[in-house]
Amino acid sequence: MRRLMIKPLVVLMMTTSLAWASEAALENIQVETSVAAVERGADNLMNDCHSCHSLKYIKYRDLVTFGIDKKKIEAWRGDQALDAPLASLMTDDAAMQSFGKVPPDLSLMTRAREGGASYVYAYLLGYYNTPDGVTSNHLFPETKMPDVLGISGTTEPAQRAELQGKAHDIVSFLAWAADPHEEERYRLGYYVIGYLLILTSLLYFVKNQIWSRLK
Amino acid sequence: MAENDTSSDTGRRNFLVGLSALVGGAGAAAACIPFVSSMNPSSDVLAKATTEFDLAGMNPGDMRTVAWQGKPVFVLRRTEEQIKAMAASSGGLDPEPDQKRAKQPEWLVVVGVCTHMGCVPNKEGPGWTCHCHGSQYDDSGRVLRGPAPKNLDVPPYRFIAADKIIIGEA
Amino acid sequence: MINKIIKGPNRIIKWIDDRFPLTSFVKHELTGYPTPRNLSYWWNFGFLAGFVLVLQVVTGIFLAMHYKADVAQSFDSIQHIMRDVNYGWLLRYMHSTGASAFFLVIYIHMARTLYYGSYRAPRELMWWTGQGLLLLLMATAFMGYLLPWGQMSFWGATVITNLFRATPFIGEQVVVWLRGDYTVGDATLTRFFALHFLFPFLIIGAVVVHLVALHTVKSSNPSGIDLAAKDNIPFHPYFTIKDFFGLGVFLLVFSVFVFFIPNSLIEPANNIPANPMVTPNHIVPEWYFLPFYAILRSVPNMVGGVVAMGLSVMMFAFMPFLDRSRIPGGAHFRPIFRVQFYLFLLDMLVLGYIGYIPPTSQSILIGQIATLCYFGSFFVIPFISIAEERWLHKRGLPPEVEALIASEAHELSKFPHRRRKGDIE
Numbered sequence: 001m002r003r004l005m006i007k008p009l010v011v012l013m014m015t016t017s018l019a020w021a022s023e024a025a026l027e028n029i030q031v032e033t034s035v036a037a038v039e040r041g042a043d044n045l046m047n048d049c050h051s052c053h054s055l056k057y058i059k060y061r062d063l064v065t066f067g068i069d070k071k072k073i074e075a076w077r078g079d080q081a082l083d084a085p086l087a088s089l090m091t092d093d094a095a096m097q098s099f100g101k102v103p104p105d106l107s108l109m110t111r112a113r114e115g116g117a118s119y120v121y122a123y124l125l126g127y128y129n130t131p132d133g134v135t136s137n138h139l140f141p142e143t144k145m146p147d148v149l150g151i152s153g154t155t156e157p158a159q160r161a162e163l164q165g166k167a168h169d170i171v172s173f174l175a176w177a178a179d180p181h182e183e184e185r186y187r188l189g190y191y192v193i194g195y196l197l198i199l200t201s202l203l204y205f206v207k208n209q210i211w212s213r214l215k
Numbered sequence: 216m217a218e219n220d221t222s223s224d225t226g227r228r229n230f231l232v233g234l235s236a237l238v239g240g241a242g243a244a245a246a247c248i249p250f251v252s253s254m255n256p257s258s259d260v261l262a263k264a265t266t267e268f269d270l271a272g273m274n275p276g277d278m279r280t281v282a283w284q285g286k287p288v289f290v291l292r293r294t295e296e297q298i299k300a301m302a303a304s305s306g307g308l309d310p311e312p313d314q315k316r317a318k319q320p321e322w323l324v325v326v327g328v329c330t331h332m333g334c335v336p337n338k339e340g341p342g343w344t345c346h347c348h349g350s351q352y353d354d355s356g357r358v359l360r361g362p363a364p365k366n367l368d369v370p371p372y373r374f375i376a377a378d379k380i381i382i383g384e385a
Numbered sequence: 386m387i388n389k390i391i392k393g394p395n396r397i398i399k400w401i402d403d404r405f406p407l408t409s410f411v412k413h414e415l416t417g418y419p420t421p422r423n424l425s426y427w428w429n430f431g432f433l434a435g436f437v438l439v440l441q442v443v444t445g446i447f448l449a450m451h452y453k454a455d456v457a458q459s460f461d462s463i464q465h466i467m468r469d470v471n472y473g474w475l476l477r478y479m480h481s482t483g484a485s486a487f488f489l490v491i492y493i494h495m496a497r498t499l500y501y502g503s504y505r506a507p508r509e510l511m512w513w514t515g516q517g518l519l520l521l522l523m524a525t526a527f528m529g530y531l532l533p534w535g536q537m538s539f540w541g542a543t544v545i546t547n548l549f550r551a552t553p554f555i556g557e558q559v560v561v562w563l564r565g566d567y568t569v570g571d572a573t574l575t576r577f578f579a580l581h582f583l584f585p586f587l588i589i590g591a592v593v594v595h596l597v598a599l600h601t602v603k604s605s606n607p608s609g610i611d612l613a614a615k616d617n618i619p620f621h622p623y624f625t626i627k628d629f630f631g632l633g634v635f636l637l638v639f640s641v642f643v644f645f646i647p648n649s650l651i652e653p654a655n656n657i658p659a660n661p662m663v664t665p666n667h668i669v670p671e672w673y674f675l676p677f678y679a680i681l682r683s684v685p686n687m688v689g690g691v692v693a694m695g696l697s698v699m700m701f702a703f704m705p706f707l708d709r710s711r712i713p714g715g716a717h718f719r720p721i722f723r724v725q726f727y728l729f730l731l732d733m734l735v736l737g738y739i740g741y742i743p744p745t746s747q748s749i750l751i752g753q754i755a756t757l758c759y760f761g762s763f764f765v766i767p768f769i770s771i772a773e774e775r776w777l778h779k780r781g782l783p784p785e786v787e788a789l790i791a792s793e794a795h796e797l798s799k800f801p802h803r804r805r806k807g808d809i810e
Contacts (some may be wrong), residue, residue: 031602036536057468062468071469074738104657107464108464108656108657111651111653111656112653112654112656112657113653114653116653126507132629171651177464178656179475180469181467182387182458185474185475185478185644185645185647186644186645188475188639188644189641189644189645192640192644193637193641193644196633196637198455199636200630200633200636200637201631203626203629203630203633204630205628205634206626207629207630209627210623210626211623211626211627214422214618214623
């Protein structure tokens with residue numbers, strides 16, 4: 001089980017130095033890549049998010065391929081085809097009526113926000129109750145999404161820790177959904193770089209050999 | 216131009232050059248793999264490699280056309296007479312016993328693509344007729360009249376329930 | 386035995402040579418092409434740019450096999466490439482990283498030319514064809530950036546096509562004509578795809594011109610003078626192997642980006658499908674456009690800003706006229722020009738940073754100062770370069786430079802057509 005570093009604030013600016021003063025620092029989280037964590041995340045997501053949010057680039061078959069428990073997938077998909085995308089259960093019209101906007105698709109959520117997985121994690125746990133009894137969000141005050149995890153009403157440390165674990169699993173699932181080939185990419189990357197190191201060293205020696213002909 | 220080949224270390228250099236060329240060439244060849252591979256069917260196309268088909272509601276003599284991998288598959292529920300006639304004959308140009316072509320005598324599943332030039336034959340009277348070049352097939356999908364050289368293909372399929380088949384998996 | 390083996394190919398080559406100048410071409414352009422032996426690794430970047438061009442064309446063609454230029458399907462087709470197509474993620478990340486790599490390599494190539502004064506006679510045409518290549522590259526990259534049809538694609542294209550509103554009298558019409566619609570829409574996307582596919586082939590054509598010019602005037606070198614024949618060595622094998630080694634190093638860096646941090650070069654907002662109703666809070670161009678974008682924002686007047694931005698890219702073309710110094714070696718033997726060069730790079734970095742951050746009154750002021758410095762550094766070159774030359778002569782040139790000037794004068798006596806006004810006879 002390998003943990004991958006998510007570096008939300010690493011943006012390589014080649015001509016400029018780093019500029020990110022205006023944004024509040026996010027807690028840097030590492031997403032889990034294990035099947036178990038992603039499966040827990042999928043479980044939570046299907047319960048807490050899927051009624052309003054779609055994941056249209058993820059098909060039930062992708063979950064099977066990844067290795068998530070088949071029985072769970074069968075329960076989630078009901079009579080939908082294995083190749084059906086994870087559409088939300090709510091129509092756009094109903095969403096417009098309840099929230100005034102269509103909840104965004106989550107397939108690329110951890111890629112589509114500055115800060116990536118750390119942003120989504122902090123956002124899910126960013127709800128709090130104002131003194132006037134209104135629930136707001138530290139990261140995104142104008143959000144239309146209710147506090148689905150219920151973090152704003154939870155004060156007991158043990159329960160808060162549990163919700164943090166839940167949010168972490170959801171974010172792990174979303175990170176996988178946004179980039180399902182990440183593991184494969186890293187693995188291939190190690191081979192390619194290893195190969196290039198060998199080839200480049202060889203070329204270096206050949207270059208020295210050939211240039212040594214010159215007086 | 217200033218160039219001076221002492222050629223004292225030619226052997227070692229040739230070895231290094233050869234080795235580098237070999238390693239570099241192998242890498243260049245390997246780098247072609249993703250490009251070639253990207254032209255193969257993508258995973259969502261591969262996922263459509265099998266088709267499930269519900270046989271319920273078909274009466275004897277009914278034929279349905281099912282899309283499998285983008286091709287038409289004929290599913291024919293044969294009548295008693297058709298079963299008898301087909302069992303008695305061994306076809307025409309490409310003789311083959313009917314038992315080998317139908318897993319259950321009542322159900323015939325064949326790829327509806329003429330083995331001549333790939334047109335889709337029509338169900339006409341007993342069997343099928345291809346309108347492109349006039350080939351004729353019987354109710355077992357066996358070719359009776361050319362120019363088609365071979366019988367209609369039987370796709371891999373199996374019964375996953377009494378009234379349900381999956382095409383694409385044997 | 387060996388004779389027998391090589392006889393076959395020899396006969397084929399002879400057959401070709403009777404019909405096409407193959408052997409003489411290879412001899413003239415490769416095995417016998419004289420190249421200064423003192424070239425440093427800064428001279429590797431032209432070859433690298435050529436490699437990246439090929440890489441972009443090849444990955445681009447394979448991506449085009451799966452991409453759909455249609456506002457309803459573009460974003461989905463990119464996700465199809467990223468998720469379903471075999472190695473589609475690799476092709477796309479190579480292409481998106483390749484765009485940045487292309488600019489990085491070209492900017493280093495240009496910086497080398499500026500530092501060593503390689504744009505000076507007789508290489509003006511190389512510099513100008515290079516300038517044309519830069520413009521083509523910018524246009525290609527800009528149009529390619531629309532294709533994923535994300536938020537940044539859409540709003541970037543909206544802002545940049547709006548620049549043409551600065552056209553006198555017919556600005557609005559030009560913008561609508563460019564887009565084929567009142568906003569950036571389906572017509573815009575389809576034509577950008579067509580042109581994004583075409584332009585690389587124009588680039589290849591311009592590269593051929595660039596290379597023909599190169600093989601006429603030959604490479605410049607760090608000494609800043611044309612070397613005597615004895616100091617030249619054949620391009621092959623010396624520089625083929627050096628270029629291949631440089632390529633290996635380049636590919637190592639490139640692979641780190643492609644395999645480990647490819648998303649560092651993709652704006653998060655571009656992972657949201659284009660929405661003409663909502664502008665992202667913070668639109669920024671790709672890093673390679675940032676300095677020029679900062680110049681655009683620094684000028685309060687719209688037309689002025691567009692003109693300033695256009696001019697800022699074109700300023701480089703004036704270098705052969707602006708720099709009249711006859712001290713060889715560009716910045717190498719010219720202390721003041723060297724300081725100026727580094728200050729200019731620093732100014733570019735400041736502009737890039739200002740172009741990146743959201744505009745505030747303070748950042749706009751800094752941007753305006755940096756813009757003045759940008760243009761100022763070009764305008765002062767004629768005066769400074771002449772003053773510097775006088776000062777250097779007065780102070781007494783280092784013997785090394787004296788030797789170079791003498792050797793150049795000797796070379797020039799053999800090639801009188803290369804002589805410039807005021808050269809030592």
